[in-house]
Amino acid sequence: MSRKSKGINAERDLIHKFWAVNIPSIRVAGSGSIKYPVPDVLVGTPKNKLAIECKSTKSLYQYFTFEEVKQLIEFSHLFGATPYLGVKFNNKQWIFLKPENTPKSNLHFIIKSDKTYKKALIFDDLVKTLKESF
């Protein structure tokens, strides 16, 4: 499976999970290719919107480029959404981190499979956040 279709499958998996609990979510068309700073997925309730850059991997770590994260933050600021980096590691559940809580090297933001992040949220945490402010 190509990297692109793997990315799209991860996005689809995530929007199905949100709709399953009646929270509207959409995949953004052309998110990896168009010239505008757009996220992969948008999720929202009337009071709370999340913009998510999401990736799935069979590796033990996942990178996000500075450019991806910069664009995610820019979109979120203009649109009025909270930015999150979402990763689905193989055989684990989705985890979500705000960019400011995500470790980075000189080259990338990095989320590791075997590490516990104090500020990471799981899917149910995001749902709670969204529903509390509904």
Place this chain on the structure above:
Amino acid sequence: MSRKSKGINAERDLIHKFWAVNIPSIRVAGSGSIKYPVPDVLVGTPKNKLAIECKSTKSLYQYFTFEEVKQLIEFSHLFGATPYLGVKFNNKQWIFLKPENTPKSNLHFIIKSDKTYKKALIFDDLVKTLKESF
């Protein structure tokens, strides 16, 4: 050009226009085909979100099915957005109507090219609405 690609071109035209005035807008992936009630285009500023079902036509009128409009309203309610039907008639500018201001027959919602709608907005009106509440 297929009906589907014509629809996508209309959506692209619209999002370029919004980004040109620095307002974030996105096309929703799979909007015509997936099982969830999603709009074609989402536009937003921190205080104001619009969900738009958009079509372009060379005909003198444009239909929207009851199902399309129902889904647009449902999404808008859950997500927290104002629903609009947008039409680009040939050689005219985009016009936008809220569903409740759009005439309908027994079969469809209908917007006509040669008619003046008191509550129709043009693109600049939408921008004003979005920027006023920024």
